[in-house]
Amino acid sequence: MSDLLTADRIEEIGALGPDSPDPAALVAELVGAVDEGRVENPDDIGYALLVAADILEQAGDLDDALALATRAVAEQPDDNAYARAMRGGLLLRLGRSDEGMTELTALRPLLETDPAATYLTDELAESGHAELALEWLTGALDAILERTRTQQHESEDAQDEAAAMIYGLARQRHDLREEQGLPHDEYDNLADRLRDAASHALNGLDDGPATLLFWPMAEFDALLVRWPALVDSYPSTWDEHRAQIERALVDASGLGGADLGVVAGTVDGLAAFARDAGSDPTDEETLDEYADSLDEAGVTAWPPGRNDTCWCGSGIKYKKCCLPRSRA
Ligand SMILES: [Zn+2]
Numbered sequence: 001m002s003d004l005l006t007a008d009r010i011e012e013i014g015a016l017g018p019d020s021p022d023p024a025a026l027v028a029e030l031v032g033a034v035d036e037g038r039v040e041n042p043d044d045i046g047y048a049l050l051v052a053a054d055i056l057e058q059a060g061d062l063d064d065a066l067a068l069a070t071r072a073v074a075e076q077p078d079d080n081a082y083a084r085a086m087r088g089g090l091l092l093r094l095g096r097s098d099e100g101m102t103e104l105t106a107l108r109p110l111l112e113t114d115p116a117a118t119y120l121t122d123e124l125a126e127s128g129h130a131e132l133a134l135e136w137l138t139g140a141l142d143a144i145l146e147r148t149r150t151q152q153h154e155s156e157d158a159q160d161e162a163a164a165m166i167y168g169l170a171r172q173r174h175d176l177r178e179e180q181g182l183p184h185d186e187y188d189n190l191a192d193r194l195r196d197a198a199s200h201a202l203n204g205l206d207d208g209p210a211t212l213l214f215w216p217m218a219e220f221d222a223l224l225v226r227w228p229a230l231v232d233s234y235p236s237t238w239d240e241h242r243a244q245i246e247r248a249l250v251d252a253s254g255l256g257g258a259d260l261g262v263v264a265g266t267v268d269g270l271a272a273f274a275r276d277a278g279s280d281p282t283d284e285e286t287l288d289e290y291a292d293s294l295d296e297a298g299v300t301a302w303p304p305g306r307n308d309t310c311w312c313g314s315g316i317k318y319k320k321c322c323l324p325r326s327r328a
């Protein structure tokens with residue numbers, strides 16, 4: 001047990017989670033590695049603690065889950081909104097409503113500034129406060145729409161970011177209202193129109209930065225073995241590769257892209273493409289053209305629903321995979 005704890009292993013544990021025959025052993029493995037300074041990449045310490053907290057939470061051990069979430073907050077003081085939201089949700093589930101609400105309410109302004117911040121309203125909804133979640137989502141939509149109406153001179157970037165937030169907020173609100181059996185209202189219709197427009201834009205893509213080339217785990221390793229020259233173009237690990245893509249997509253959505261997605265490359269596919277085109281497979285232009293050629297075969301739209309399978313192919317829910325990883 002003195003091995004280094006890798007990001008792969010943390011994720012593997014997250015996938016096994018409470019369904020494993022011995023969840024306590026998994027938690028002990030994670031926390032032990034943190035305690036003994038054996039987390040391979042120190043940036044993953046908060047991630048390891050949140051995975052452990054999640055296992056405990058699902059096993060019903062809310063007190064210990066809270067202790068670990070609180071530790072995760074302290075481990076990443078500069079960027080801990082996600083950990084704080086999880087902590088807030090746990091406090092609510094423990095009946096410590098005032099503290100939980102204080103934690104989440106402090107983060108509430110993020111709903112109007114950060115396209116990824118719908119994890120806040122997710123915590124509310126999952127801790128039995130769906131009505132309040134809907135109130136916050138509606139309030140944020142009202143505020144952003146009002147802002148776009150009254151601020152005529154907003155920069156293009158600010159307008160694009162507002163569009164990305166409107167999309168995310170309206171979609172979550174739509175799905176939550178559907179779960180509650182509520183009929184469509186004006187914002188729900190807007191959510192449906194935006195989704196249709198996004199999928200239409202994705203289908204019509206022919207080039208541009210809206211689709212990113214992604215290498216599934218096995219392909220990523222094979223790629224660098226086959227063309228060592230690509231080592232300079234990619235990070236050294238697959239985890240960093242997908243985290244980089246997730247961050248790029250978050251940035252792009254902040255700049256307004258609602259039509260974002262990933263296409264999965266294969267080594268054989270790239271080799272055949274480069275051979276047919278008579279080009280160098282390690283050339284950046286070749287990689288771009290190869291990515292474009294994949295669009296028709298299938299773009300995985302981004303972001304997936306929080307409870308949908310992650311785009312990276314891990315088989316894990318997005319909210320437990322690339323979403324928290326890239327923000328940890
Ligand atoms: Zn609908």
Ligand SMILES: [Zn+2]
Nearest residue numbers: 310312321322
């Ligand atoms: Zn993922």
